[in-house]
Amino acid sequence: MGIDRMDGMLEDMQPKFNLNIGDELMLEVKEFLRLLKVLKEPLHKHTKMSLHAFVPRIMAIK
Known part of the structure; x- marks a missing residue:
C-alpha cells in the first residue's frame, strides 16, 4: 500500500527551488x-502514536 508522505513531496521540491542543505534558512x-x-x-x-497519526483520529471523532 502506497502512503502519500508530505516529507517526500518536500524533498522532491528541493531541486526545483534550488534549496541546498547548507543554505541559511529563514525563521x-x-x-x-x-x-x-x-x-x-x-x-x-x-x-508509539505520533502527532501525525493522532490529529486525524481526533478530527474523525469530532
Whole structure:
C-alpha cells in the first residue's frame, strides 16, 4: 500500500527551488521543518502514536 508522505513531496521540491542543505534558512522555514520533524515523534513515552497519526483520529471523532 502506497502512503502519500508530505516529507517526500518536500524533498522532491528541493531541486526545483534550488534549496541546498547548507543554505541559511529563514525563521519561518526553520520552524516549518521543526514541525515536520515533531510530527514523526511519539506523543509521549508511553505510546508509539505520533502527532501525525493522532490529529486525524481526533478530527474523525469530532
